[in-house]
Structures are given as C-alpha cells and as structure tokens.
Amino acid sequence: MKVLIIGGSGFIGQKLARALASRGHLRGQPVTGLTLADLSAPAVVEASFPVNSVAANITQRDLVDSLAADRHDVIYHLAAIVSGQAESEFDLGMNVNLYGSINIYEAVRTLGHKPVLVFASSIATYGGETPDPIEDWYNLNPQTSYGAQKAASELLLNDYSRKGFFDGRALRLPTISIRPGKPNKAASSFMSSIFREPLQGQEAVCPVSPDYVHFFLSPRRVVENLIIGAEIPVESWGRNRSVLLPGRTHRIGDMVEAMRRVAGDGPVDRIRWEPDAELQKIVLGWRGLFNPARGLKLGFVRDKNFEDNVRYFLEDDLNTAV
Amino acid sequence: MKVLIIGGSGFIGQKLARALASRGHLRGQPVTGLTLADLSAPAVVEASFPVNSVAANITQRDLVDSLAADRHDVIYHLAAIVSGQAESEFDLGMNVNLYGSINIYEAVRTLGHKPVLVFASSIATYGGETPDPIEDWYNLNPQTSYGAQKAASELLLNDYSRKGFFDGRALRLPTISIRPGKPNKAASSFMSSIFREPLQGQEAVCPVSPDYVHFFLSPRRVVENLIIGAEIPVESWGRNRSVLLPGRTHRIGDMVEAMRRVAGDGPVDRIRWEPDAELQKIVLGWRGLFNPARGLKLGFVRDKNFEDNVRYFLEDDLNTAV
Numbered sequence: 024m025k026v027l028i029i030g031g032s033g034f035i036g037q038k039l040a041r042a043l044a045s046r047g048h049l050r051g052q053p054v055t056g057l058t059l060a061d062l063s064a065p066a067v068v069e070a071s072f073p074v075n076s077v078a079a080n081i082t083q084r085d086l087v088d089s090l091a092a093d094r095h096d097v098i099y100h101l102a103a104i105v106s107g108q109a110e111s112e113f114d115l116g117m118n119v120n121l122y123g124s125i126n127i128y129e130a131v132r133t134l135g136h137k138p139v140l141v142f143a144s145s146i147a148t149y150g151g152e153t154p155d156p157i158e159d160w161y162n163l164n165p166q167t168s169y170g171a172q173k174a175a176s177e178l179l180l181n182d183y184s185r186k187g188f189f190d191g192r193a194l195r196l197p198t199i200s201i202r203p204g205k206p207n208k209a210a211s212s213f214m215s216s217i218f219r220e221p222l223q224g225q226e227a228v229c230p231v232s233p234d235y236v237h238f239f240l241s242p243r244r245v246v247e248n249l250i251i252g253a254e255i256p257v258e259s260w261g262r263n264r265s266v267l268l269p270g271r272t273h274r275i276g277d278m279v280e281a282m283r284r285v286a287g288d289g290p291v292d293r294i295r296w297e298p299d300a301e302l303q304k305i306v307l308g309w310r311g312l313f314n315p316a317r318g319l320k321l322g323f324v325r326d327k328n329f330e331d332n333v334r335y336f337l338e339d340d341l342n343t344a345v
Numbered sequence: 346m347k348v349l350i351i352g353g354s355g356f357i358g359q360k361l362a363r364a365l366a367s368r369g370h371l372r373g374q375p376v377t378g379l380t381l382a383d384l385s386a387p388a389v390v391e392a393s394f395p396v397n398s399v400a401a402n403i404t405q406r407d408l409v410d411s412l413a414a415d416r417h418d419v420i421y422h423l424a425a426i427v428s429g430q431a432e433s434e435f436d437l438g439m440n441v442n443l444y445g446s447i448n449i450y451e452a453v454r455t456l457g458h459k460p461v462l463v464f465a466s467s468i469a470t471y472g473g474e475t476p477d478p479i480e481d482w483y484n485l486n487p488q489t490s491y492g493a494q495k496a497a498s499e500l501l502l503n504d505y506s507r508k509g510f511f512d513g514r515a516l517r518l519p520t521i522s523i524r525p526g527k528p529n530k531a532a533s534s535f536m537s538s539i540f541r542e543p544l545q546g547q548e549a550v551c552p553v554s555p556d557y558v559h560f561f562l563s564p565r566r567v568v569e570n571l572i573i574g575a576e577i578p579v580e581s582w583g584r585n586r587s588v589l590l591p592g593r594t595h596r597i598g599d600m601v602e603a604m605r606r607v608a609g610d611g612p613v614d615r616i617r618w619e620p621d622a623e624l625q626k627i628v629l630g631w632r633g634l635f636n637p638a639r640g641l642k643l644g645f646v647r648d649k650n651f652e653d654n655v656r657y658f659l660e661d662d663l664n665t666a667v
Contacts, residue, residue, distance in 0.1 A: 151584035152583050152584055160486075161483060161484060172504075175497040178485070178497045181486070263474060263486050
C-alpha cells in the first residue's frame with residue numbers, strides 16, 4: 024500500500040502523514056511507503072516504512088507525471104491556493120486549483136493503475152441563493168474563485184471516476200478550526216486565529232460580529248475523515264463521488280464562550296472585535312447551515328461540540344492536556 | 346450591436362442567425378453586424394446588416410483570440426462535441442467542451458470589453474441520485490462526460506461573470522425536439538428522429554420503451570430563449586448565471602400520440618421499436634422531471650404541449666402549414 028500526499032507541507036498533510044505513520048495501515052493493508060510532495064520538499068515524518076519528500080509544482084504536468092510514476096495505491100490531493108489568494112491572484116488560483124487538479128487526474132489516467140484518489144474540496148463550493156439548510160442534493164453555487172475551481176475539479180473527478188480512470192472521492196471540508204500554525208491568506212484564517220493566538224497569550228482580531236454563523240470541523244476529525252474517505256468501499260458512493268464532511272454549525276460568539284469554558288477568561292479577553300468590510304464580502308458569501316446526512320451515513324465523523332475543538336488543539340498542537 | 350455566434354453551422358446557430366436577421370435588433374439596439382463561426386465556415390444568412398462567416402476551431406486559443414478581436418457586444422457560445430461522441434472520444438470532448446469554453450472566456454477576458462456571453466449548457470448536467478422533481482437549487486451530478494464538461498464550463502462562466510470579466514448567462518437546454526436535419530452522435534438523437542423521419546415518409550428506430558420520460562423544448566422556443574437570455578437585465582440573475590430553460594416533461598408514447606393527432610396514423614406506423622441497451626445506459630442516466638420555476642420567472646418561454654413541437658417542425662423546417 025503506497026501512499027502519496029500532494030500538499031504534504033500543509034498542516035493537514037503533515038497531520039495525515041503522522042496518522043498514517045502511527046496506524047501503519049490503510050484500506051486493510053500495511054503501508055509500505057509514503058511520499059510527501061509540495062512546492063518545497065515537505066518535512067518527513069518518522070515511520071516504520073520509507074517516507075520520501077519531493078518538491079513538485081502541480082502546474083507542471085511533467086513534474087506531476089514523475090511524481091505519480093511510482094503508481095501509488097492511494098493519492099491524497101490536498102494542494103491548493105487558498106481562498107483569499109485565489110481571489111486576488113485569479114490566474115494563480117486557476118493554474119493550481121483547476122489545472123493542477125487536472126494535471127493530477129491526467130497523469131494518473133495515463134498510468135492506468137486506477138488508484139484511490141482523495142481530493143480535498145471545500146465548503147466554499149456552496150453559496151448564492153440556495154435555501155437553508157443545505158441538503159446533500161443541493162447545488163454548488165460558489166461565490167469565490169477558489170470555490171468555483173474546487174467545484175469544477177469535483178465535477179471532473181466524478182467523471183474521471185465514472186469513466187474508470189481512477190477511484191476518486193472528493194471530500195468537502197468544513198472550515199477547519201482550530202487550525203495550528205500561522206494566519207494565512209485564506210479569508211477563513213480568523214476562524215482559527217481568534218482562538219489559536221489567545222490560547223497562546225497573544226492578541227487576535229475578529230473581523231466579523233459574534234453573530235456570524237459557520238460550519239466547522241477540527242483538524243483531528245479531518246484527518247480521521249481523510250483516512251475514512253480512502254477506505255469507504257467504492258460501491259457506497261453511488262453516482263456521486265463528492266460529499267460534504269459532517270461538521271457542526273456554530274455562532275462565533277458561542278465558540279468564544281466554548282473557549283471560555285475550556286480555558287477561562289484570559290484568552291477571551293485577548294480578542295479584539297474589529298469588523299472588516301472587505302473580508303466580510305467574502306465570508307458572508309459562504310454558507311453556515313447544512314444537513315450533512317450523507318457524510319454521516321457514509322461513516323464520516325465530527326466533533327461533539329466546539330469545546331472538543333478547543334481541547335483537541337490544546338492536546339494535539341500545544342501538547343497541553345486539559 | 347455586433348453579435349458573434351460560435352457554433353454557427355449547427356441548426357440552432359443557423360436558426361438564431363435567421364431570427365436576428367429577421368428582427369434586426371438585440372438588447373434594444375439595432376444589430377450592425379453578425380459573425381458566424383464554426384469548424385468550417387457556416388452558411389451566411391440574408392440580413393440588412395453585414396454577415397461574416399469564419400472557420401475557427403475553439404481548441405486553438407490564437408484562433409479564438411482572432412475571432413473575438415472584433416469586440417462583439419453579444420457572443421453566443423453554442424459550439425460543442427455532442428454527448429455520444431464526447432463519451433466515446435473523451436479527449437476531444439474535454440478539448441472542445443471544457444478547454445474550448447475556457448479559451449473563449451480567456452480571450453474575452455483579455456480583451457476587457459465585457460460583452461454579454463450566452464452559453465448553451467444542457468439538461469445533461471443533471472443526473473445521479475438527486476430527488477425528483479429537480480428544483481432550481483438542486484445539484485448537477487452529470488452521468489456523461491458531455492454533462493460534466495458543460496457543468497464545469499457553467500461554474501467557470503459564473504465565476505468569470507462574478508469577477509466582472511464578462512456578463513455570462515448559461516442556459517441549460519432541454520432536449521430539443523423536433524430537431525431538423527440528420528441524426529447525429531448525440532445519444533438524444535432518436536428523440537427527434539422518431540418524429541422527423543416518419544413525418545417525411547421514412548422509417549425510424551426508437552431505442553427506448555414508450556414509457557421513457559424526458560424534458561423537451563422545440564427549436565422555435567430555444568431560439569426565442571437564446572434572444573431572451575441575452576436581453577434579461579444583468580441584475581435579474583442574482584448570484585447564479587445558470588438556469589434551466591423551461592421545457593415540458595413528456596412520455597415518449599404520449600409524444601407519438603401527439604404526432605398522430607397532428608399528422609395522422611401514417612408517421613406513427615413508420616416507427617420501429619427496438620430497445621438498445623448501450624444507448625439506454627446513457628439516456629436512463631438523464632433526468633426528466635423538473636420544476637423550471639426560475640426560468641419561467643426570468644421570462645423564458647416554452648411550448649404548450651408536444652403538438653406545438655410537431656406543428657413548429659412542419660411550419661419552420663418542412664414549410665408545411667398545418
């Protein structure tokens with residue numbers, strides 16, 4: 024069972040690599056090799072099997088061909104230009120998020136070994152005038168270029184799978200919170216930083232009102248779901264290889280109170296509330312109310328409440344037992 | 346008001362060109378020039394304004410740039426590889442139906458004049474396990490490569506429009522019946538030929554049972570809708586530039602009886618019923634039950650009943666008054 028993670032430098036790619044190293048098996052077979060690929064060669068993880076690290080830009084088809092040539096059994100495609108940057112750098116977003124995905128699909132199709140291909144899509148594929156709550160058979164009407172590029176990549180993944188070129192599974196990730204690391208150019212970055220920085224004694228700015236409502240999943244559960252996504256039997260998917268991962272809808276103000284219950288008043292007092300009109304134009308175009316029934320039925324998992332998300336961050340990323 | 350029709354050799358392109366020549370205006374202004382483009386230079390139509398004919402393959406970006414360089418005010422993008430052929434020739438379908446569309450979007454974006462761009466999408470974008478009847482906010486889950494390529498093109502048209510690169514409108518065409526001309530490689534070809542050929546004294550084969558149910562629109566109404574699609578004010582579209590054109594759901598057996606009411610027993614007796622398993626695999630993946638409320642609200646039009654479709658064919662294509 025050879026595994027490739029494209030986008031292996033990101034925090035999800037790194038956590039997934041560590042999870043695979045820790046469990047040692049996937050789809051009922053021992054993992055015999057793991058390749059981590061990203062723009063710069065990712066940090067390798069310690070494992071009982073060989074772990075390679077490769078620098079490859081997925082906008083270059085020849086590099087993707089080299090990367091895929093090892094005929095991995097499972098490929099995770101997590102590489103993306105995030106929402107804020109894809110909005111300000113349209114061509115870069117198209118090149119990576121759409122044409123980069125197609126380069127991976129075509130490289131795999133050309134090799135003909137039909138691996139499982141797990142693609143990280145996004146809740147940002149939803150938007151527009153679709154009624155609340157969004158059901159599994161409701162439309163994708165993205166209001167960002169990032170969302171449009173992810174949605175188009177999903178449609179093609181579904182068709183390449185239908186044609187038998189590979190066994191694709193597109194998981195629409197809720198907004199991940201609490202994300203470790205630094206703020207990034209994703210418009211959703213604040214949805215982690217208003218917890219992450221205060222929990223480490225630093226100030227953070229919340230650019231929306233406490234009444235902003237959105238749909239969340241913890242990094243711990245995302246990684247579990249990426250593994251589940253590769254393991255679900257092909258026949259369970261029916262005629263749609265895309266699914267919204269089950270998350271939970273939370274109001275920002277309630278999430279802040281959940282942090283207070285886990286970590287006291289100190290972190291909450293370090294949040295500054297400063298509305299940002301430009302950023303709100305993006306995030307108010309996203310959707311927060313979903314009924315993720317299909318994801319749950321397929322066996323995907325979610326957090327019980329936002330206190331879970333806070334605890335997992337302290338345990339997994341700050342090594343602080345609560 | 347300069348107009349470009351890409352896919353101008355097809356029967357819809359030709360009918361649209363004649364309709365523009367006949368009415369002489371579009372979006373409240375006189376038409377001052379019409380360019381018809383296709384793989385081979387299309388037949389020109391007689392008009393009171395200049396009509397050009399150009400051969401251009403939309404898979405070649407430089408040819409699309411030349412074609413668009415006239416900065417037309419309204420561009421109709423009707424060019425496509427049809428469903429049956431896109432299924433058997435996957436790369437050709439991708440190159441024309443997806444990358445060809447993107448070539449047009451990019452050429453127009455580069456010119457920066459922001460024309461109205463009307464794109465002929467398709468009912469084939471629907472499919473899969475979406476519940477009946479399909480509402481305007483239900484998902485696209487195409488079960489053909491043609492449908493996937495059209496759906497991906499729609500998503501990008503919506504995003505290019507949101508970004509202000511052009512003013513796009515994607516109209517999902519129901520299956521067109523009764524289509525004039527010859528049978529083609531579309532899997533839906535029989536849905537016209539079982540009427541068209543018998544009405545002209547020839548035999549035709551129906552590869553599905555009389556109980557097959559599908560969603561139809563006449564060529565006359567499609568052309569009216571293409572003009573309406575260019576004229577609807579931009580603000581009416583909201584955050585979704587795609588719409589299902591209103592059609593009517595008919596059972597094949599009932600359509601045959603409608604033909605009997607208009608044209609007597611003779612044509613009906615010339616239909617041979619010969620189920621075709623391979624073709625049914627495609628057409629049974631399509632959907633037939635829709636509630637096209639948004640299209641009607643936007644002002645698009647449909648046929649009253651299938652007798653209309655039969656009469657329009659006799660009047661418009663056989664020059665036979667009924």
